[in-house]
Amino acid sequence: MAWLLVGTAAAAPPQRIVSLVPGLTESLCVLAACARLVGTDRYSNWPPEVQALPKLGGLDDAQVERIAALKPDLVLAAPSARAVERLQALGLTVIVLHTRSHEDVQHNLRRLGDLLGDAGRAQAAWAAIERQMAEAAARVPPAQRGRSVYFEVESTPYAAGPQSFIGQTLQRLSLHNIVPAVLGPFPKLSPEFVVRAQPQIVIAEDRNLRDMARRPGWAALPALQSQQVCAFPSASYEVLVRPGPRMGEAALQLADCLAGLGKEPR
Amino acid sequence: MTAALRARDLRVALGGTTVLHGVSLELHPGWTAVVGPNGAGKSTLLRALAGLLPRQAGQVWLQGRPIDDWSARQRAQQIAWLAQQGQAGGDLTVRELVELGRLPHLGLFGTPGPQDQRCVEQAMLATECAAWAERPLRQLSGGERQRCLLARALAVRSPVLLLDEPTTHLDPPHQVAVVRLMQALARQGTVASVMHDLPLALQADRVLLMHAGRIVASGAHDDPALHAALTEVFDHAVRIERVGERHIALPNL
């Protein structure tokens, strides 16, 4: 089936695209194919023009009928989407892409570029992201480099491990993740582990950070006591946790926060 | 002597159907057996007399006072009621089951005292289940359990005992024992029992014959009018014969 798809792509670039993954929506727009989007999932919200597009549900409840009614010649989905088989059975072309790591984002840009017949723009897009990453890495003050960091994804606590795309970004910023890589991309930690690891920097959404000190034993975290924290409001936090072309922007956000943490002794 | 329990024009409906059509009776001290074909309303009558069913019409008096004037607890101290098909959970021991009979006197918060222990012991002795006092109920047979349930009713020491088919599941020796027990209790209080077993029922002081929700005959155990009514109601499937001083009912084969 895959070679059939490649064949189709070489024949004619898709004109009507449905994207069910926010990161892929953003990638398409970065590749100047925003106008070809006829529908997205409900969570795609960048760039602003896609907000006006028909919202077709999420990964678990994609509205198959509405997607089919839009007559797309390409549907982009993630592996966990339940509608893929259904859409394929209806004769639609569905491409399933992972978005778990930096490599995935790069690969997706390349793949989409090939499909659109514009490989050059894809390369440029990735290069831009790389530049932003390098810029962000440079902006991190030397005093902050090498410090241990805890990036909280969910208040349970779920953390971002080194294997995740967030973890990879943190690595680029010369930060050391308290989560060992062996635990996977987004492990559910025991609260004790975080307290014992005594991260020097804590990064989380602002409303989780607000309540963090109330957790038993967490008030003693030096990072919390000396405000070595990066609290992000919902909108900017969303950029941080979205694997897509705005990863460079996310890296810059993080770097700016780190720069603003001031010079505290290790 | 005033009847312990009196009812006038008692009408009771269950699930929309009228089961008792204006029943009037007086339960005097002694043992009264309530007999009748299936569905005659015998159990319903007993439950209504015990205050367990709402009445559509009519009135019931307990010890001369309307039954609704009594609080639930006072009523429970006056009337002990034994269910027809005794449900008994397996986890309670016999003693714990019989001790429940003291609830009307102790309430929820009282602790059993020596008086209560005595009542429990005597009740168990009277029904011959004292040997299994510490055994859980589920280890007992149907008949043995029936005797323990009867002991529970006896432990209340109430002046009125309303027993719904107390001889079910019992073998003849124990049926006889229960009958003798009821006769003994009837000498000091009021006992009314629904009986399916006509020969045993005819040992009672008085017999109430019910049919289709009404009392069609009532009389002493040797009342000929009662015998005639019995034969009629049971479709001539029984005949009453005199044996010595007592009467017995035989299947009319």
Next chain:
Amino acid sequence: MTPPRRGRLLWALLALSALLLLAGLAAGGDGWSPAGLWQLLQGPDAALIVGQIRAPRTLGAWLAGGLLGLAGALAQGLFRNPLADPFLLGSASGASAAVVAVLAAGALGAQGVMPVAGWLSRIGLVAAAFGGALGGVLLTLLLARGAQHTLRLLLAGVVVGVVLSAFSDLITMLVPEALRGRQVFMLGSTGYLGWDSCALLALGLALTLPLAQRLSRVLDALVLGEDSARSLGLALPQLRLLLVCLLAAATGLAVSQAGLVAFVGLAAPHLVRRIAPGAHGYTLLASTGAGAVLLLAADVVARSLIAPQELPVGVLTALFGGIYLLWLLSRQREA
């Protein structure tokens, strides 16, 4: 024969509790490690790690399990059904719905979508879960028009459960940020139980257990059947209502702190009745102990097995519960 067994079970539960409470102190980021505990105790972090994190978690699991065990015994007595569990009357679905609502409100408020969502999210998950549990039971009582009839109560509980579950599903569909939080709640966790949580749980247990013991005779009388119980002078509707309230309070308190831990409420009274059956005065107390031991044991394993990651404790209790029921079934087939 039976009374000595009852006493022995209680002693066994006490001994197990003491053992597990100690074991819980050794369960942490390195898995289950008494050596690690010893080292910790000698180091500077003892007060923080052991005193502020491990100790209250362990005690909290024990107390929450006790409340669930008590609630389970109450439910099984009230409904005269060995398969009843404390979540039957809408308490679980009510708590879950409230938690989801607060999580969703938090997400929406952060996005600035609904201004009222902001203050709703400040209610806090613990208060929401407790209020939701009570609210769920209240809805059930309203639907059943009081605690008059057991069957109606059960049916109403099922209806409320289904409707509130659907409500939760709808919210998580619309606001997916609430999904993970909901999952964590549904699977149970003792992660953030501090000393204040322990105090609340202990207070709750201290209030509900004696009162339930007092009402144990009602449950005994109910064993005889409704009519017989009434003939003993018991005001059943009011007493049943009181029992339902106790059930709701105990369940609500436990799930608000530890989440919807499955099977503890079902298995604890079951086990007690298999080992040492008796009147409810005993069963309620023993079920409390058994529930405490069960949840604590599951929690210690949950914290140690894949450390430093944690399994949700509800997964383990469901696993143990499932195995136990399978074993029961196999015994039935042989018998």
